[in-house]
Amino acid sequence: MDTRVNLKAGKARDLYLEDKGREEALEIFYSAWKNSGGAKALEGEEIEVTKALGRITAKAVIARLSSPHYHGSAMDGIAIKANRTFGASAQASKVLVHGEDFVWVDTGDPLPAGYDAVIMVEQLHVLSETELEITAPAAPWQHVRAIGEDVVAGEIILPANHRIGVSDLGAMLSAGVTRVMVRRKPRVAILPTGDEIVSPEVIKPEPGQILESNGVMLGAQAETRGAEVRVFPAVPDVFVEMKERVIEVLEWADLVIINAGSSAGRDDYAAKVVAELGQVLVHGVAIRPGNPVVLGLVGDKPVLGIPGYPVSAAVTFDLFAGYAIDILLGQKKEGLLLEALMAKKVYSSSGREEFLRVQVGRVGDNYVAWPLARGAGVIMSLVKADGLVSISSHSEGLNEKESVRVSLLRDTSFSRSLVVAGGDDPLLSIWNDRLKTLAEPIKLVASNVGIYGGLKAIRDGLAHAALLSHLDAKTGEYNTRAIQAILGDKEVVRVLLTKRVQGLMVAPGNPKGIKGIRDLFKGVFVNRQQGSGTRILLDYLLEREGLDKDSIIGYEREELSHMAVAAGVAGGTADVGLGIKTAADTLGLDFIPLWSEPLELVIPIEFSKIDVVTEALSVFPGGNDRDA
Numbered sequence: 001m002d003t004r005v006n007l008k009a010g011k012a013r014d015l016y017l018e019d020k021g022r023e024e025a026l027e028i029f030y031s032a033w034k035n036s037g038g039a040k041a042l043e044g045e046e047i048e049v050t051k052a053l054g055r056i057t058a059k060a061v062i063a064r065l066s067s068p069h070y071h072g073s074a075m076d077g078i079a080i081k082a083n084r085t086f087g088a089s090a091q092a093s094k095v096l097v098h099g100e101d102f103v104w105v106d107t108g109d110p111l112p113a114g115y116d117a118v119i120m121v122e123q124l125h126v127l128s129e130t131e132l133e134i135t136a137p138a139a140p141w142q143h144v145r146a147i148g149e150d151v152v153a154g155e156i157i158l159p160a161n162h163r164i165g166v167s168d169l170g171a172m173l174s175a176g177v178t179r180v181m182v183r184r185k186p187r188v189a190i191l192p193t194g195d196e197i198v199s200p201e202v203i204k205p206e207p208g209q210i211l212e213s214n215g216v217m218l219g220a221q222a223e224t225r226g227a228e229v230r231v232f233p234a235v236p237d238v239f240v241e242m243k244e245r246v247i248e249v250l251e252w253a254d255l256v257i258i259n260a261g262s263s264a265g266r267d268d269y270a271a272k273v274v275a276e277l278g279q280v281l282v283h284g285v286a287i288r289p290g291n292p293v294v295l296g297l298v299g300d301k302p303v304l305g306i307p308g309y310p311v312s313a314a315v316t317f318d319l320f321a322g323y324a325i326d327i328l329l330g331q332k333k334e335g336l337l338l339e340a341l342m343a344k345k346v347y348s349s350s351g352r353e354e355f356l357r358v359q360v361g362r363v364g365d366n367y368v369a370w371p372l373a374r375g376a377g378v379i380m381s382l383v384k385a386d387g388l389v390s391i392s393s394h395s396e397g398l399n400e401k402e403s404v405r406v407s408l409l410r411d412t413s414f415s416r417s418l419v420v421a422g423g424d425d426p427l428l429s430i431w432n433d434r435l436k437t438l439a440e441p442i443k444l445v446a447s448n449v450g451i452y453g454g455l456k457a458i459r460d461g462l463a464h465a466a467l468l469s470h471l472d473a474k475t476g477e478y479n480t481r482a483i484q485a486i487l488g489d490k491e492v493v494r495v496l497l498t499k500r501v502q503g504l505m506v507a508p509g510n511p512k513g514i515k516g517i518r519d520l521f522k523g524v525f526v527n528r529q530q531g532s533g534t535r536i537l538l539d540y541l542l543e544r545e546g547l548d549k550d551s552i553i554g555y556e557r558e559e560l561s562h563m564a565v566a567a568g569v570a571g572g573t574a575d576v577g578l579g580i581k582t583a584a585d586t587l588g589l590d591f592i593p594l595w596s597e598p599l600e601l602v603i604p605i606e607f608s609k610i611d612v613v614t615e616a617l618s619v620f621p622g623g624n625d626r627d628a
Contacts, residue, residue, distance in 0.1 A: 019286040026323060029295040029302075032281050033324075038300030040439065041161065041330030042254070044181040049172050052164045054226060055182035056329045060433040061158040065176035066148035066567060071111040075143040078102040078124065078132065079115040082140040090135045098130045111144055116573075118143035140524070141557070147571030150379060151175045152563045154586040158383065159433040161330035161441055163226070163410060167382035174379070185228040186328040188321070189253035190215045192234040193242060193260045193270070194308065214259050214313050218306075221317050225325045227255075239269045246273055250301060255324050257317070260308030263292035270294050270305030278303065290316035332413040332441060340367035340406050342389075343421070343462045344449065347397040356398075357385035360406060361419035361445035361463075368419060368462050369406055370447045385409055401460065417443040418616045422454020422467035423533050424561045425599060426582050427498070427621050434619045442616050448560055450531030455486035458604050464613060465603045469500070469533040473540045478598050493608040495601040498622030502537055503593040505569050505577050505584040512575050515592065517541045523575025525554035526568040534562070537595060538578050563587075 020028065033039040044058025073079065080102045088094040096102045102119075103112055111118070117138040125133040150171075151157060157171050158164070164182070172180065192215045196208055205211060215231035222229045230252070235245045242258075249256055262270040271283050271294045278298035285293045289312040294305030302324050306316040326332060340360055348354045358369040369389060372381040387406040391398060398404060418435070420428070428446045435442040446467075449457065454466030470482040483492065506514050512523040528534040542549050549555050554574055559565045563586065565577035570587040584591040599622065607613055 019284045019291070020282050021286050022319065025282045025285045025293070025295060026320070029281050029320070030323075030327070032279070032297060033300070033302060033327075034439075036297055036300040038297075038302070039327050042184045042186060042328050045184050046179050046181050049169060049178055049180050052172075052180050052182055053166065053169060055164050055180075055185075056226060056331065057158050057160050057162045057164065058181040058183050059160050060156045061172060061177060061180055063151045063153050063155045063157050063175035063177065066153045066571070067151040067171075067174040068145050068149060069147060069176075071147055071571065071573070072145045073105040073107055073109045073111060073118045073143065074145045075118050075120045076106050077104075077119050077121040077143070079105045079109075079112055080117055080119055080138055081115055082117040082138045082142075085117075085119075085134060085137045088134050088137050093125075093133050093135045095127065096132045096134060098132075102132065116140050116144070140554075141573050144573075146568060146573045148564070148567030152567045152570075152587065155563060156429040156433060157380070159429075159436045161436040163331065165383070165410060167379055171379050171383050183226075183329050185226060186222075186254045186325050187252055188219075188222040188227040188229050188325065189249040189256045190218050190222070190229060190231045191245060191249060191256060191258050192231070193237065193258060194234060195236045214308065214310055217310065218257060218259060218313060218317050218321075221314065222321065222325060225322055226329050227325050237269065239272065242269050243273045243276060246277060246298070246303065250298060250303075254301060254328055255321065256298075256301065256303040257321055258294070258303065258305045259313060262294045262305030262307055268292075271296075274298065274303050274305065285316075287315075287319070290319070293320060295320060330436070330441065331411075332416070339403055340369040341462065342398045342400055342402045342404055343368050343370040343447065343457065344453070345397065345400045346371050346391070348391045348395060353393045354391040355388040356391055357381045358387055358389050358406060359384060359445045359447070360386040360414055361417035361443065362414045363419050363464055364461060366461070367406075367414060368445075369404060370419070370421075370445055382409075386412060386414075401462070412443065413441070414443065416440060416612050417445055418465070418612050419445045419447075419457075419463040420454075420465045420467055420601070421447045421449050421457035421463040422451055422465075423469055423599075424448045425467065425500070425580070426561075426563055426586065428467075430621045431616075431619070434621060435616055438615065438619070440615075442612055444616070450529065451482055451533055451536075452486060452531055455482060455602070458492075458602065459487055459490065464607045464610075465601045467497075467599070468602055469597050469599045471533065471537050471540055471597065473536070473543070479600055479602070483602060491605040493603045493605060495603065495617060497599045497601055497620055499596055499598055500580050500582070501593045502534065502578060502580055502595045502597060503584075503591050505566050505579050505589045505591055506575065507569060507572075508588060508590055510590050510592075514576050517545055517594065518547065520547075520552050520576060523553075524573075525552050526557050526559060526565050526574035526577040527555055528562075528565065528578070529558040529560055533597070534578055537597070541594065 084101050119138050219229040219231045235242050258270045274280050274296035280296045282295040293316050296303050357372040387408040389404045432444040435444050451470045457463035458466050468479045470479050472481045562579040562583035565579045566583040566587045568574040569577050581591050
């Protein structure tokens with residue numbers, strides 16, 4: 001230890017502590033800060049959505065309206081009544097009369113009352129000003145954007161602790177959300193120090209004088225991360241003055257940055273001031289540039305000393321002050337993700353470069369990219385996307401497990417991610433919200449790829465768990481045979497998340513008088529996709545009752561989630577759909593219970609004990625006999 005006399009302070013001074021590795025230094029700092037009660041996300045404040053870009057949500061954002069909130073044309077063409085086109089063919093064309101059979105519509109126009117489909121203008125043969133000829137029938141609701149196609153009222157648009165991006169603003173406003181609760185901006189005080197520091201307005205600085213620029217640079221770095229910043233006037237290298245200034249700024253700030261004076265020179269007082277007012281946790285980190293870093297606490301507030309050289313200041317600010325700001329905003333960042341494995345095969349038309357929206361999670365040693373919805377009007381796929389994968393114009397797609405480069409849309413952490421593939425349940429969005437509010441947030445990547453798709457994903461190491469509710473029609477058991485068929489002897493853990501009730505969702509008041517599965521023929525049905533547990537259950541119930549599925553109007557219409565089925569009924573494009581009661585309740589539909597079933601999570605044994613899985617399961621929002 002150096003015990004040379006510090007003439008200005010009048011006391012012996014200490015060299016900085018033993019160098020710590022960057023990760024070790026951060027762990028020491030975070031552990032002490034957490035124990036002080038300060039390492040947590042700040043409280044929320046409500047602001048206008050139009051002013052929320054870049055802010056962090058303090059709680060989940062719920063859609064007030066469905067989007068679209070009316071049935072609209074998805075194409076330029078004509079709105080028609082589908083049943084008037086049945087039978088049309090190239091050999092037996094049909095003539096439609098304006099005002100009787102069709103009306104002209106443009107993309108985005110509301111669908112006129114009584115009309116239920118759109119025919120593209122390219123498929124029309126104009127005979128006169130009032131007559132058109134068609135040579136193919138129109139299916140009900142073709143080329144129509146139905147109510148709730150993008151966002152359904154009551155759906156969680158954004159979880160808590162989510163940084164609001166450009167597409168998020170559009171998603172919230174299109175769903176009728178005009179005010180949002182966001183985290184208060186962390187208040188960051190930048191305190192330049194040094195006798196040699198002068199204002200940048202000085203025209204001709206003297207030799208030895210340095211124009212103050214670090215404060216502005218560091219302040220901009222803090223603002224970029226979402227902080228409110230004040231850059232204070234430079235403090236001379238006088239211990240008492242520096243100490244008094246730190247006490248002063250701590251009244252306002254959540255985080256104080258002392259710039260320069262962090263080393264162990266004769267005029268370096270940052271570490272001594274922190275030690276006098278609180279505690280020095282780390283003094284010296286084994287990095288270059290930026291070795292002489294001070295990490296300390298005064299009460300529950302971090303006070304950091306960073307070097308004065310501009311490059312060192314910028315680097316250490318990002319590594320340490322940026323880390324503290326992220327915690328105050330409920331964020332945990334890491335470096336750019338460059339390489340990931342495609343979770344499933346993706347087809348793409350050659351001739352055009354496609355930018356595929358993906359969610360990214362970490363499974364074992366690999367980053368995995370799960371593709372999102374690709375429709376041009378689905379803004380929620382941008383809200384959910386972590387990044388974009390470019391598919392070359394010369395390629396016909398991407399293969400499963402193919403290595404791809406992900407261009408990140410936002411800074412986020414993937415080290416604590418839970419990847420769940422398989423079935424669908426509205427509880428997943430609630431679970432995601434809870435995971436984001438943990439002291440150490442967990443990123444949930446949930447992909448609705450069907451029962452067998454989920455099992456194949458865990459078999460191939462592309463997901464941590466598969467969400468299942470699969471009925472075996474032969475035995476009446478759930479999930480066992482499906483697990484054996486795909487995973488064979490692979491050792492897994494099965495976790496019963498909840499029991500849920502499946503039933504028929506109908507409009508309020510049940511206008512069609514639907515009482516059970518035999519009444520599906522009374523109206524238009526909306527179905528789930530092949531491979532989903534709900535579709536398997538429907539086919540089982542129909543077979544048990546001896547009913548012909550081909551006679552059900554709308555059997556071929558498929559939706560990818562319970563909420564989408566509920567939106568179809570609520571929007572009037574269907575009279576009945578099979579799904580869970582939670583979805584019906586969310587949209588105010590009547591519900592006719594038919595079947596109780598378990599919802600299970602199947603986890604390979606190697607993932608069953610890792611922290612991210614056990615912590616996530618501890619906050620799952622399900623309950624026994626939910627909706628019973």
